Amino acid sequence: EVVKTMTSSGTTGQLVSRIFLDRETSSAQQKCLTKIVSYFIGNKRINMLILDSSAVIKNRNMFSARGAGILGFSMFGSKRQYALDEDMELDIEGMKTFLEAHKGETIFMFGFTFMVWQHFYKKLLETGFQPDLSKGVLIHGGGWKKLVNEKVSPEEYKVRLNEVCGILPENVHDYYGMVEQTGCVYMECKCGHLHASTFSDVLIRRPYDFSLAEVGEKGLVEVVSMLPGSYPGHVLLTEDEGMILGEDDCPCGLKGKYFKIEGRIKNAEIRGCSDTYAAKF
Template sequence: MNETIFQSPFEMKRADKKALIIEELKKLTAFHKDHCEPYEQILTKVPFDQEIASMEQMPYLPVQLFKMLDLCSVPKEEVMKTLTSSGTTSQQVSKIYINRETSELQSKALVSIVRDFIGKQRLPMIIIDTKNVIKDRKSFSARGAGIVGFSNFGRNHFYLLDDNMEIDWDGLYAFIEKHKGERIFLFGFTFMIWQYFFKICRDKNIQLPLDNSILIHGGGWKKLSDESVSNEIFKQSLLEQFHIPLVHNYYGMVEQVGSIFMECEHGHFHTPNFADVLIRDFDTLEPVTIEKKGIVQVISILPKSYPGHSLLTEDVGTLHGEDDCPCGRMGKHFTIEGRVPKAEIRGCSDTHAYDQQNGVNV
C-alpha cells in the first residue's frame, strides 16, 4: 500500500481513488478468502470474480455477521487486541481481531484524517467520559477504542467524568484556568456529551469559556433522536452553553476502526483516500443515485486481520456528490439519516443509555 495516501487524505481525485480502492479490495477479498474459513464459505455462495472492475460488484458482508461468526484471518497469537461493538446483556457484540499491521494502518489513517481538521499540534484535551472505559488495554469497547484513538491528538488529558459519571468540577475549572488562552480539544460520544455534560450545565445554568476550542464527537444519535435533538440543535446548544465554535460529528464503527468519515463545515461526511461508501436500495440492494436514500455500505482498505473491508451497515444515508463539496475536499460526501427501521439498536454510546434504563452497570 502506497504510504502517500495518508499524507493528504482528501486530495485524491475520482479516477485515481477508484483504481486504488478496487485493486486493494481485490487483494483483501482474496487474502481473507484464503485465511478465514467462514468468509471463504460465504463467498462460495456469493462467487467472487477477480476480474470485476467496480466497487459495486465487490462482495460485502452484513455488519451483523460479526456478532454471529468468529471472523479472523490471522493466527490468534498475532492478535494484539480485540475490539467489541456496543451491546447490552441481551445482545451479542461484534468481536474485531486486530493484529499489529492493521493497528498501524488504522492509526495512520486516523491521524491523517483528524489532522486535516484540527492541525498537527497536540492540544490540551478534555475527554467527556470516565477513565474506567479504557482500563483493559487488550480488549476495548467502541467507546474505549475511540477514546484511545483520539487521545493521540491531545496532551494533558483530563477526564471530565468520575467513576459515578459525575462532572469533576474542581478538575475542570483547574484545567480551564491552566490552559487559559490556549486552544482546547474536546472529544466524546454524542449521547455522553449531551446527557452528562450539556444537560447538567444547562440545568445548573453553568456556562464555560470554551470559545477557543474544537469538539469532535460521534455515535449515540439514537437516544438524541428520541429526544428530537438534531445535529443542528446539538451544535447550537453547545455554542450557547459553552461558546464552542467548531463542532465536528463523525461517522464510524468498530468494525472499521480508523476509517472514520468526518463532517465538514457544510455538514457533510467525507470519504478519505483509503475508504469509500455506496448507498444501496432498501429492497433490491442495487446502488442508488445521488440524493436518493438507501442503506449505507462502507468500504475500507485497512482491515488486514479480519474481513471487514466491505460491509453493509444498518444505517440509512444519502450520497450528495463526489469531488464537489463546497469545503473543497475530494471524495464522496454524504449524510446519515438514522437506522434502518427495526434494525437492532447499536451505537457507540447508546449502550450506556440502554443499560442505565435497565439497571445494568457498564
Template sequence: MQMASLVNMPVYGLNKLEKKQFLTARLLELTQHHYQHCGEYKRLLHCIGETCMPKDAEHIPPVAARLFKEYQLKSIDEEEIFRLMRSSGTHGSQSSIYLDADSAKLQSQVLVKILQHWLGKARRPMLLIDAAQSVQNKNGMTARAAGLQGLSFFGRNHCYALNSDMQLDVARITEFFQRYEQENILIFGFTFIVWQQFIQQLEKLNLKFNLQNATLIHGGGWKKMQQQAVNDALFQQHIKNRLGDVAVHDYYGMVEQTGTIYMQCEHGYLHAPVWSDVMIRDTNDLHLLPFGEKGLIQVNSTLPTSYPGHCILTEDLGVVHGEDDCQCGRLGKYFTVHGRVPNAQVRGCSDTFS
C-alpha cells in the same frame, strides 16, 4: 500495496476517477486475499453465488455488519492475533474484530492522518467527556475505549470530565477551563454522553464558560438523540451557548472499520477519506442507489487485511449527496446519516451508557 505508500496518500486529494482506480484495485485484492484466508468468507461468497472473483468494486458482495457478532471472521491464525476489538453495544452480542500487529498499526496511522487534516499536528489541552475507567476492559478493547485512546494522542494535559460513576466533576472541568480557556482546547466525547452527562448538566447548574478557540469532536448515539428530538443544529447551539467559541465536528465510524472515520465538514456533511468509500443500497433488493436517494449505507475500506471487513453493509440509513463538489473543497463523496433501519439492533459507542 506497501503500508507506507498506503498511509502517505492524500486524505481528500484524489478526484473520483483517480480514487475509483485505486479503490477498485485495492478492494479486489482484499477480496481475493480474504477468499483465500478466511473459510467463513469463502463460504459466504459461495452461498450467494459468487464462485469467481468480481470484476469491479461495486459487485463485491458486502458482509452484513451483524455477521461479525455471529462468526469469528478472521483471515489470520490464532497466534497472529495482536488485538481483539469489540463493539460497544450492550443489547445482544458484540462484534469481534481480530487484528494482527500490521493491521492495528495501519489503522492507527491512517486515523492519525485523517485527524491531523482537521486538527493539525500540535497537541492541544484536551478534555475527554467520559470517565477514565472507560478505557479499561479485560475482555478486549471496545470501540468506545478505542475512540478515547485514539483521540487522546492529539491532546496533552488530559482531563476526564466525568467521575467513575459517570457524573460531571464540576471542580475538575472548571479548573481545566480556567487554565486553558485562551488556548486551542480539544474536546472529545461520544454524542449522547456529551449531551446528557455534560451539556445538560451544565444547563442544570447554569454554568457557562467562554472558550476562545476550541474544537469538539463527537460521534455515535444519534438514535437516542433523535428520541429526544435533538438534531445536529440544536446540539451545536447548546454547545456554543455553554462553552463559547467551539468548532463542532461530528464523525461516523465503526469498530468493524476502525481507522477510516468520516468527519463532518463545516457545511454539515460527512466526508469519505481516500482510503474508504460509501455506497447507498436499496433496502428491499440491495441494488445501488444514485446520489440523493436514501438507503442502506455500505462502507468500503482499503485497510482490513486481518479480517474480511473491507466491504460492510451497515444497518444505518443515509444519503450520498455528491462527489468532489462539496462547498468545503474536499474531494471525495460526502453524505449524511439518517438513523438506524427500523427494528435494527441499537448499538453505538454512546448507546452503551444509559
C-alpha cells in the same frame, strides 16, 4: 499474531462483534485516523478534554468500542483531562484547574453524542458552571437515535453547546464510524456533510435488490476500507440508511464523496456507542 481484541457496542444480550488486530492493522488504523483528524485540529498535539469517564478504559486488553474510541482519539492530546468522574458526574474542580492552566489555548474535546448532551451539556445547565471553551474543537459520534426522539437536531445541538460553554458551532464535528473499521472515520465538515477519506469509500444500496442507488436516493449504507489485514472487515453492509449528496463538489472544499445518515433501518438492533448507552435512559 493478535495484539488487541476489540468488541463492538451492543445492548445487553446482543451478540457483539469481536475484532482481532495484529500490529500491522492496528498501526495502519492509527496512521489513517491521524491523517483524517489532523485536517480538522492541525498536525500538533493539543490539550484535550475527554467528555467521558476514565473508568471506560481500565481494561487495556479487551477494548469496548467506547474505550477504543476514547483511546484512538486520545493520541491527539498532549495533556488530557477527563470531564467526568467514575460516576459520570461533572468533575468541575478538575476542569477548572485544567482550563485555567491552558487559558487562551486551543482545547480538543472528544465524546459520544448522547453522553456529551446528557452528562456535559445538561450538567453544565444544572450546576451553572460555564467554562470558556470558545477556542475548543469538539469531535463526537456514536449515533443520534435518542436525541432525535427528544427532538434535538444537529443544528440545535451545536447552538445549545455554544450557549453553555461558548464553543463555536463550526467547531463541532460529528463523525460516522464503527469499531469494525477503526481508523476510517467519516468526518462532518463545516457544511454539516459527512466525508469519505482517501482510505475508504461509501456506497448506498437499494434494500430490495442491493443495486447501487443514485446520488440523492436513500438506501442501505455500505462502507469500504483498505485497512484491515487481520480480520475480514473490508466491506460492511450496515443497518443504517443514508444517501450520497455529491462527489468532489461540497462547498467546504473537501474532495470525494459526501453523504448523510438518515438513521437505523426499522427494527434493527441499536449498535452505536452513544445509542447503546442512551438505551439505559
